[in-house]
Every structure is written in C-alpha cells, then in structure tokens.
Amino acid sequence: MSLSIATWNINSVRLRINNVKRYLRLRKPDVLCLQETKCPDEFFPHKAFEGLGYTHRLVQGMKSYNGVAILSKVPFTAKNIHHRCGKEDCRHIEVALETGADPILLDNLYIPAGGDIPDPAVNDKFAHKLDFYREMAQWFADRKPKAGAAKGQRRIAVGDLNVAPLEHDVWSHKQLLKIVSHTPVEVELFGRLKASIDWIDVPRRFVPEDKKLYSWWSYRNNDWSASNRGRRLDHILASPALSGAIRSHRIDVDLRDWKQASDHVPVMATFEV
DNA sequence: ATGTCCAGCTCTGCTGGA
Numbered sequence: 001m002s003l004s005i006a007t008w009n010i011n012s013v014r015l016r017i018n019n020v021k022r023y024l025r026l027r028k029p030d031v032l033c034l035q036e037t038k039c040p041d042e043f044f045p046h047k048a049f050e051g052l053g054y055t056h057r058l059v060q061g062m063k064s065y066n067g068v069a070i071l072s073k074v075p076f077t078a079k080n081i082h083h084r085c086g087k088e089d090c091r092h093i094e095v096a097l098e099t100g101a102d103p104i105l106l107d108n109l110y111i112p113a114g115g116d117i118p119d120p121a122v123n124d125k126f127a128h129k130l131d132f133y134r135e136m137a138q139w140f141a142d143r144k145p146k147a148g149a150a151k152g153q154r155r156i157a158v159g160d161l162n163v164a165p166l167e168h169d170v171w172s173h174k175q176l177l178k179i180v181s182h183t184p185v186e187v188e189l190f191g192r193l194k195a196s197i198d199w200i201d202v203p204r205r206f207v208p209e210d211k212k213l214y215s216w217w218s219y220r221n222n223d224w225s226a227s228n229r230g231r232r233l234d235h236i237l238a239s240p241a242l243s244g245a246i247r248s249h250r251i252d253v254d255l256r257d258w259k260q261a262s263d264h265v266p267v268m269a270t271f272e273v
Numbered sequence: 274a275t276g277t278c279c280a281g282c283t284c285t286g287c288t289g290g291a
Contacts, residue, residue, distance in 0.1 A: 011278080011279065011291085012278095012279060012280075015279075015280090036279095036291085038279070038280065063280080063281080064279085064280050064281060064289090064290085065280085065289095065290070065291095113290080113291055114291095115290085115291090116291095125290090162291095171274095172274090175274070176274085179274075218274085218275080218276080218277080218291095219276080219277040219278045219279095219291090220274085220275050220276035220277050220278085221274090221275070221276080221277085222275095222276090222277090227274095227275095229274075229275090260278095263277090263278075263291085
C-alpha cells in the first residue's frame with residue numbers, strides 16, 4: 001500500500017483550522033502530524049478531522065504552548081505519550097501504524113526552539129534543547145537492532161526538530177553559525193540523533209545537499225519570498241528498513257502565502273509499504 | 274538578521290515564547 005505522511009508546525013491548530021482543512025483536501029496525506037497545536041485536549045477540533053476521514057487521532061496538548069497531534073486515516077495502536085527531560089510539556093507522541101504484517105512506528109516530535117542565546121550556561125531554554133537532543137539520541141539508540149539482526153524496525157520520525165543541519169538548509173551558513181538552530185553544537189547533536197539508528201533524511205534523498213531547501217520563514221520578514229531567508233527546521237526521517245520504500249517528497253512552499261499562514265509549511269513524504 | 278505573530282489574562286494593552 002501507499003502511505004503518505006505529512007508534518008506541519010501549525011502554530012495554533014484552532015486559529016488555522018481552515019488552512020489545515022484546505023491542506024488536507026489538497027494533498028490528502030494518509031497521516032498528518034502537527035506541532036505547536038497550542039490547544040488543551042478538551043478544545044481540540046476533532047470534528048474537522050473526523051469529517052475529512054481522519055478517524056484515528058492521538059492528541060497531547062496543553063494551554064498556550066507546544067502540543068502535538070497525529071491525525072490518521074490509517075488505524076494505529078500503541079498510543080504512547082512520552083515525557084522528555086523530566087517535563088510534561090507535550091512534545092513527543094508515538095503510534096504504531098497498522099500497515100500490513102509489520103507495523104510502522106511513527107514518532108511525532110516538537111523539539112524545543114532553544115531561545116536566542118546559544119549558551120546553555122546562561123540560557124535554560126538552550127540547555128533544555130541540547131538535553132532533549134541527547135535524550136532522543138539515546139532513546140533511539142536503545143531501539144536500534146542488535147548487531148547481526150536481519151533488519152531493523154520500520155520506523156518514521158517527523159516533526160519540528162528546530163535545527164537546520166546542512167549548510168544549504170539555511171539562507172546563509174556563515175551568517176547563521178551563531179544563530180540558534182544552526183550552531184555547531186546543535187548540528188553535532190542533530191548528527192548524533194540521526195546516527196542513533198542510521199536515519200535517512202527523506203527530503204534530501206530527492207534534493208541534493210548543495211541545493212537550498214527550507215520549511216520555515218520568520219514572521220519578522222515583511223516579504224518572506226523576496227528575501228527568502230528560510231531554514232529547514234521540519235524533518236522526515238526514515239529507518240534503514242524503509243530505505244527501499246521511499247517514493248517521493250513535497251515541501252509545499254506556496255502555503256507560506258496563504259492567508260494567516262503559519263511560519264512553517266508542511267513537509268510530506270510518500271512510501272510504498 | 275530583523276522584527277511579527279500567537280495565547281492568555283483582563284487589561285481592548287501587555288507579556289513571554291517562538
């Protein structure tokens with residue numbers, strides 16, 4: 001079967017529910033993973049998703065900040081809500097998609113942005129971000145198949161990871177080296193997470209590393225497309241067991257121009273599973 | 274890099290977070 005999965009930092013699911021519905025009608029992903037829903041569970045707009053066929057849902061939200069949700073046409077089991085770095089701040093949920101004999105584990109992540117000052121000694125938010133990366137790298141590493149095992153688990157991790165790891169994941173590598181999201185310490189930790197189970201960077205399977213690729217443009221730019229100062233903060237990672245199943249990717253840049261847009265656009269990938 | 278958006282509270286302006 002074909003399986004399409006999209007990830008989108010929506011920056012308030014209630015405020016942008018009409019954009020979400022429009023996107024779902026346009027691209028019809030089988031699974032949508034949202035971050036920054038900013039919505040306590042009792043107010044989550046379940047009806048909108050139910051009406052579009054997303055009858056399987058796992059939401060974990062809180063007041064004002066953070067919040068993640070998995071909305072799916074494909075049934076899933078193993079609804080896991082993970083607490084990270086000793087906090088209950090709604091940043092990691094995991095399901096097992098019922099796709100054939102062997103389910104696919106799907107992680108939806110909202111990694112802390114990290115504040116403005118890239119120094120963990122003076123900025124607790126940056127320290128939290130680095131700790132989150134270390135914890136995730138270890139958690140995935142603990143799930144890596146033992147040496148000699150035939151093949152690993154089919155696993156996909158998506159979300160706003162708040163790091164643009166490659167030189168051409170930002171508009172200016174040089175000018176962003178000291179800007180949170182592209183500092184060497186963050187890029188190193190992203191690499192450690194990626195190496196934990198030899199994750200495949202799905203969009204980069206299709207777009208060479210010397211080509212610019214972004215999923216986020218700051219609200220602080222008056223004309224985001226004229227300056228095009230973007231960053232690739234939103235990611236889709238696939239485990240090696242899915243390497244042969246990757247079929248396509250799409251980053252819907254045009255959505256940054258929709259009325260009342262999020263500062264992030266959706267990133268989607270299709271697999272033949 | 275600059276500087277805009279969102280949620281919450283209450284206060285229809287301000288604050289913190291991104």
